[in-house]
Amino acid sequence: MNDTVIITTNALQKSFGQYEVLNGLSVSISKGIIYGLLGENGAGKTTFMKILIGLLKPSKGDVYICGKNIAGQDRKYLSKIGSLIEVPAFYEWLTVGENLSLHCDYLSKSNYDKIPGILDAVGIPGTENKKIKELSLGMMQRLAIGRALLGEPEILILDEPINGIDPKGIIEIRNLLLQLKREQALTILLSSHIISELEKIADIIGIMHNGKIISEIPKAIFEKDDFDFEKQFLTLTQNLNGERVNGN
Secondary structure, eight states: OOOOEEEEEEEEEEEETTEEEEEEEEEEEETTOEEEEEEOTTSSHHHHHHHHTTSSOOSEEEEEETTEEOTTOOGGGGGGEEEEOSSOOOOTTSBHHHHHHHHHHHHTOOOGGGHHHHHHHTTOTTOTTSBGGGSOHHHHHHHHHHHHHHTOOSEEEEESTTTTOOHHHHHHHHHHHHHHHHHHOOEEEEEOSOHHHHHHHOSEEEEEETTEEEEEEEHHHHTSTTOOHHHHHHHHHTOTTOOOBOOO
16 A cells, blocks of 8 residues: 555635534545545535635635645646545436536547547446436436546546445445556545445544534554444444544
8 A cells, every 4th residue: 555645635624604514523534545525414524625626615624635735737637536525416418428428528539539448437338328217217327437537637526426226236336446456656645424335335433513624533543343443333423523543
């Protein structure tokens, strides 16, 4: 595992009016790992991810991507990131292939020849000519992951990527993400409400509560037979002080 830090935030805060969503979130994510975010609804996971990809600006604090502060930068750093945030959006009257071709144009990358391979990798091969409106929710979720991979990113940011996907599809997506980490040293940040799924895929799981990371638990801890992640999660999140602990 590479110890080079690729995502860093320092005392990140985000408020909407009087409502504080992020409250001093500090985290460092190393290159080539899968970092899982686990938290209740409203913990700030999606807001955090939106800040990383430039959809929101922090109220306070700093964000570094690949060692550079993104504040005041042009948006070139986004070429290093593929993302799926919330519900995937596509042009419904266009085909799968047309949507992905438009995404290549948006990225200014001529990766059109990679589209069939991407569709095969995410488990929806041969769908280039299907209209978006013909796809199930699960197929759209797979397509969104494929679109995120089309730009050959260094970082993949996925917000609830297995929503709407059946058990077989969950296994396929899990295996795909593990393969990307193994073969391409891709850094993956993903959120999920499914503790057992994060345990199967993540190298580190960060527990978010009240807008900050209150615990980071490495695989060496949570894969022990006597470790009860559900119990640990409930114990930590019921501590309203939200003080960060080591997860031992």
